[in-house]
Amino acid sequence: MSNQAQPISEDDVRHVAKLARLTLNDEQVHHFTDQLGAVLGYIAQLGELDVEGVEPLAHPLDLVNVLREDVAQPGADRDAMLANAPDRQDAFFKVPKVLGDGGGA
Amino acid sequence: MDVTNTTMLGVRDAVASKEVSAVEVTRAYLDRIEKHNEALGAYLEVHDERALQRAADVDKGQLTGPLAGVPIAVKDLFCTSYGKTTASSRMLENYRSPFTATAVQRLEDAGAIILGKTSMDEYAMGSSCETCAFGGAKNPWDPSRVPGGSSGGSAAAMAADLCAAAIGSDTGGSIRQPAALTGVVGMKPTYGRISRYGMIAFASSLDQCGPFARTVADAALLLKVMSGVDPMDATSAPVDVEPDLDEVEREVKNLRIGVAKQYMLEGANDPAVQQATDDAIKFYESQGATIVEVDLPHTKYGIPVYYVVATAECSSNLARYDGVHFGHRTAEPANDIVELFSKSRAEGFGDEVKRRIMLGTYALSSGYYDAYYNRALKVRRLIKNDFDAAFEQCDAILCPTTTTPAFKIGEKADDPLSMYLNDVYTVNAPLAGIAGISLPAGTTEVDGKALPVGVQLIGDAFAEAKLLRVARLYEAGHDHWNLRPAL
Numbered sequence: 001m002s003n004q005a006q007p008i009s010e011d012d013v014r015h016v017a018k019l020a021r022l023t024l025n026d027e028q029v030h031h032f033t034d035q036l037g038a039v040l041g042y043i044a045q046l047g048e049l050d051v052e053g054v055e056p057l058a059h060p061l062d063l064v065n066v067l068r069e070d071v072a073q074p075g076a077d078r079d080a081m082l083a084n085a086p087d088r089q090d091a092f093f094k095v096p097k098v099l100g101d102g103g104g105a
Numbered sequence: 106m107d108v109t110n111t112t113m114l115g116v117r118d119a120v121a122s123k124e125v126s127a128v129e130v131t132r133a134y135l136d137r138i139e140k141h142n143e144a145l146g147a148y149l150e151v152h153d154e155r156a157l158q159r160a161a162d163v164d165k166g167q168l169t170g171p172l173a174g175v176p177i178a179v180k181d182l183f184c185t186s187y188g189k190t191t192a193s194s195r196m197l198e199n200y201r202s203p204f205t206a207t208a209v210q211r212l213e214d215a216g217a218i219i220l221g222k223t224s225m226d227e228y229a230m231g232s233s234c235e236t237c238a239f240g241g242a243k244n245p246w247d248p249s250r251v252p253g254g255s256s257g258g259s260a261a262a263m264a265a266d267l268c269a270a271a272i273g274s275d276t277g278g279s280i281r282q283p284a285a286l287t288g289v290v291g292m293k294p295t296y297g298r299i300s301r302y303g304m305i306a307f308a309s310s311l312d313q314c315g316p317f318a319r320t321v322a323d324a325a326l327l328l329k330v331m332s333g334v335d336p337m338d339a340t341s342a343p344v345d346v347e348p349d350l351d352e353v354e355r356e357v358k359n360l361r362i363g364v365a366k367q368y369m370l371e372g373a374n375d376p377a378v379q380q381a382t383d384d385a386i387k388f389y390e391s392q393g394a395t396i397v398e399v400d401l402p403h404t405k406y407g408i409p410v411y412y413v414v415a416t417a418e419c420s421s422n423l424a425r426y427d428g429v430h431f432g433h434r435t436a437e438p439a440n441d442i443v444e445l446f447s448k449s450r451a452e453g454f455g456d457e458v459k460r461r462i463m464l465g466t467y468a469l470s471s472g473y474y475d476a477y478y479n480r481a482l483k484v485r486r487l488i489k490n491d492f493d494a495a496f497e498q499c500d501a502i503l504c505p506t507t508t509t510p511a512f513k514i515g516e517k518a519d520d521p522l523s524m525y526l527n528d529v530y531t532v533n534a535p536l537a538g539i540a541g542i543s544l545p546a547g548t549t550e551v552d553g554k555a556l557p558v559g560v561q562l563i564g565d566a567f568a569e570a571k572l573l574r575v576a577r578l579y580e581a582g583h584d585h586w587n588l589r590p591a592l
Contacts, residue, residue: 023451043409056482060296060538066339080203086434
């Protein structure tokens with residue numbers, strides 16, 4: 001990006017959607033490619049700046065290792081946490097088969 | 106007295122002196138909601154029974170505190186252990202939080218009555234309230250126009266007196282921009298001032314809770330009540346809350362108001378916005394302030410930096426919505442777990458959320474991380490350095506909040522870039538982690554309707570006490586704060 005703005009391709013959008021776990025149809029891929037291309041084109045102006053030697057700023061506060069005392073405390077209530085699950089069985093979240101055929105669920 | 110036509114402190118004092126009961130106050134606001142919410146869409150859910158119950162507790166002397174009996178609206182981004190918490194997303198349409206956000210809990214501990222949850226852009230991603238999955242709020246000054254966003258419902262509720270005060274969140278301008286477009290006070294505090302625990306995450310290094318209010322003094326008290334370190338949020342700042350944080354009448358000696366040419370985009374500003382800003386500069390000068398020209402050379406890079414940083418963080422934060430633990434799950438058959446994730450997310454998220462997740466995923470993906478994310482963080486540092494240098498020379502920076510008054514619903518809805526450019530004056534303060542406040546600055550007539558404009562003051566990190574006093578000086582010299590839409 002720092003040298004030249006590359007407009008994002010439909011294949012790029014399909015790849016990103018896969019990484020982001022979003023099912024898109026062809027029409028959406030087409031639409032998002034145009035829109036993301038316009039935004040990325042705008043973002044490309046960051047390439048104008050010389051940022052050599054500049055320390056990245058990931059967070060406004062200089063806090064490190066904010067830890068509480070290592071003392072056991074009551075956790076969240078299990079049933080309250082499970083109450084929002086779309087599907088459950090007993091104390092478990094229920095999902096479709098995770099492993100391939102033969103692996104069992 | 107008409108309790109819905111006063112200030113939050115006015116309501117609080119009327120209840121405290123027993124001029125009216127808390128139940129009467131709460132009923133008065135619930136009646137207004139009943140009458141106007143259908144047209145304005147400010148609230149998604151009203152907790153009338155619970156509100157009246159708590160008001161009765163105030164009247165019995167069982168619920169006390171600095172906000173006793175004050176009815177408050179809460180953006181539906183804040184988890185509450187009662188009612189639903191949706192973030193205006195299909196993904197969380199039926200979500201019931203097992204806990205309450207710290208900011209809300211602190212309001213309640215201070216005696217506030219939570220009236221309900223307000224409409225917003227989905228997951229706080231938007232500048233117009235139009236990405237709300239359940240019908241966004243409208244601007245009480247002209248319902249064919251947006252109230253701004255993302256905290257549009259809280260702003261609309263405040264402007265229409267459907268609450269005595271409200272809270273929202275600001276990531277790139279989501280409190281200040283809607284405050285300006287609806288003619289109320291809206292403040293984004295310093296990053297870390299108020300706990301983010303229970304505030305549904307969009308961009309964790311930027312998100313900050315803040316108040317909407319009729320007056321600066323009201324906003325100051327809300328800030329004071331909600332502020333302070335919280336063991337449940339490791340990024341809440343271990344900074345003591347100043348006992349005089351809400352003493353807004355105090356004078357700021359030798360006041361220096363900064364003005365930056367990068368915040369005076371005369372070509373982009375609506376003439377009324379420009380006029381309001383010029384008038385505010387003259388006003389401060391007339392009050393004896395020194396006007397200082399400050400230079401913020403990296404301002405124009407704020408929006409590109411924001412749309413890399415915020416989307417990168419959002420792509421990570423929203424990875425938790427998997428259709429398994431909570432939130433929407435697809436009803437369609439899924440052959441494996443990845444298909445379940447992908448279909449559930451595709452159905453649960455709206456287009457703007459998808460765009461931002463994909464943009465952030467792209468910026469963080471292999472081969473692009475340095476070019477996008479790391480470079481954006483470096484420019485973010487340059488933006489912060491600009492502010493650090495400016496605050497050596499001035500107490501607050503004065504600028505518009507937005508370039509224009511409220512735009513029409515639908516006008517920018519399918520043009521993301523044009524929508525993003527709305528944030529030009531608001532996006533840099535969150536990137537630097539500093540505070541900003543938008544103040545009502547009068548109205549301008551557009552298509553036969555009066556529309557509010559705002560001016561903004563930007564202040565240094567943890568210098569809100571001073572910022573609020575500077576803001577109060579402007580407020581005290583004008584009657585803009587008391588302009589209300591005809592409903």
